[in-house]
Amino acid sequence: MSKEVIVIGGGIIGLCCAYYLQKEGHQVTVIDQSNMDAGASYVNAGYLSPSHIIPLSAPGVMRKGIKWMFDSSSPLYIKPRLDPDFLKWTYAFNKSCTANHVKKAIPVIREMAVLSQELYADIRENEHFTSHYRKDGILMLCQTEASLQEELHTAKLATEEGLEVNEVSLADLKLLEPNVNLNVIGGTHFKCDAHTTPNEFMTEMKAYLKTKGVLFYANERVEDLDLKNQKIVALITKQHRFTADEFVLAAGSWSAFLSKKLGINLLLQAGKGYRINTSRPTGIKLPAILTESKVAVTPMNGFTRFGGTMEIAGINDNINKTRVEAIANAVTKYYPELTLTKDEKDGAASGLRPVSPDGLPYIGKSAKCSNLIIAAGHAMMGWTMATGTGKVVSELVSEKSASLNVAMCHPDRKF
Template sequence: MNKEVIIIGGGIIGLCSAYYLHKAGHNVSIIDQSNLDMGASYVNAGFLSPSHFIPLSAPGVMRQGIKWMFNKSSPLYIKPRLDVDFMKWTLAFNKSCTAKHVNKSIPIIRDVTLLSQELYSSIKQDEGFQFQLENKGLLMLCQSERMLEEEVKVAELARQIGLEASEIGLDHLKKLQPNVQLNVKGATYYKCDSHMTPQEFMSDMKTYLKESRVAFFTNEKVSDFKMVNGYITSISTNIKNYRADEFVLAAGSWSSFLSKKLSLQLLLQAGKGYRVNTDQDTGISIPAILSEAKVAVTPMHGFTRFAGTMEIAGINQQINKARVNAIAHAVSKYYPEITLSQEDKNNAQSGLRPVSPDGLPYIGRSKKCFNLTIATGHAMMGWGLGPATGKLVSEVISNKKTSLNLDPFHPDRTF
């Protein structure tokens, strides 16, 4: 049965949900508080990374986060504050930082990432989209022997779970990146990874959805919900009220605020990330992560993007110059011939990524609201998991067997 579906949030998760819901025959509307041209879906690294199979909440992360807490230019910055939601999230995050949780999460993350990577290719082929999608793999560049040893262990684990990964020496690295001078001890190489230019996909998808008569309501902020017997009957924005059969909460870092209005307790914190673009000819042709600095490097269409940091400091869009400078400094350390200009740094942008305590997204229905499907909490995996999440959302609403087991992503799970 075709349903009227309203999606709250027009980022990568919202658009992909709209795509698969439309394909399933539903009538879809998207409501977003922005003009759909900014945020995490536009400033991310554009990675489709099966290599990122270890969740953010891993052993040692909280301890390292505490060490970095007083360094505003560190790769992970957690701003201490007296806030009940933040404190609950912190306790749950710390509880999740165990080897047992990591081992349990690895196959889950691998499967959903591989599904999404496959779906990106299918979307491009099926719809004739023109967005960049290249399968050049990903380099993990290391400046210290200690970090290289750690990355080699991760690459070995990747091979054990069926991913194509290996350690490569400096000679092999030079052949892969002949036009770049590198200051590194060595690297690991994941041939399984892909990359793209995010805004190209977003543009293609928005055009397709509009031509498919998906309704867009931009610059409208959802303010309240009306519920009757566990069902949402309507929602209110700053403009008007809307009614539908089904609702999707894909509002990113703002999802936790909206969920409270439904008496749901989604533990989420906004993790701010930064990106700096340069249109200079860097010579970089293969995406990389600067391992010690936690900076992502992506050769996109017409420019190179450097992205990084995880700043958990509440909902704010302010640009911290110290963190931008830290990214620029890392670039010059690993690539001695590349210096980001002051203009490049002045044009830096940030995006807020919704971070769950256990590093897994929330996908599915809560038992407290029968016609709401939740799709948020993807942290740094949001871009890579867009199509998989959208397909799963559509399957839930269409009452179909889901492509993956949703139990690990259940919105009501405890930590």
């Protein structure tokens, strides 16, 4: 049965929800408070990464986070503040940093990432998309023995999950990256990963959806949600009052604010990430993670992107130059012949990633609202999991069996 569905949020998750909903025959409207041309969906590393199977909330992360709290250039920076939502999130995050949680989360993350990668390929083939896409894998580059051993442990877990990954020596790296000088001792190569140029895919997807009758309302902030008998009867912006049969909340880091209007308390914090682009030839062929610095390197279509850091400091779009410098310094540390220029660093941009306490997204219906499906909290895995999330959301709206078991991602789960 065809339904009218409003998707709140025009980022990668919202667009993929809209894509699969219209495929199911629903009439879809996408509403976003921005112009839909910036933010996390445009500045991310573009990875489709089944390799990233370890959730952010892993043993030892909170300890590192407390240590790094006093260093604004650290890979993970948690700004302390006396905010009830932040304190609840911090408590739940610390509670989730266990080996048992990681063990349970790995299959969920792996299944969502693998399905999503397959769905990206299907979209490209079925809709004749031409945006940049390559499946060259990803290198995990290490400068210390401790980091290398940690990556080898992750590689072992990934292999047990059926993912293709090999240890690589310096000799191997010279063959894989013949045009760059690397200051590393070795690493691993996840052959299962792919990468894209995000703005190209976003532009192509929006254009496609418009041809299929999906309506877009940009620069429309949701002011209120009219709830009666645990059901949304209207969505209100300054300009319009919208009605629909079903609503999808895919507003990224802003999802927690909107869910509160419905009495749903999503534990969610904005994790700011930064990117620096260079259009100069770098010689870099393969995407890589600079493991000790937690910096991502992506050879995109016509430029190379360097991105990273997780800055949990509330919702804002301020550029912290200390963190930009940290990324630039890491690049030169691993690629000694490459130095990013002042202009390139001055052109840095940021995006806010919605981070749940346990490293798993929120996907599903809360018991507090019968016609709302939540799709948020993907943190650094939003690009990787977007198509799979969109597919599952469309199946929930259409009252079909879901392609994946997302029970661990339920919005009402306890921490």
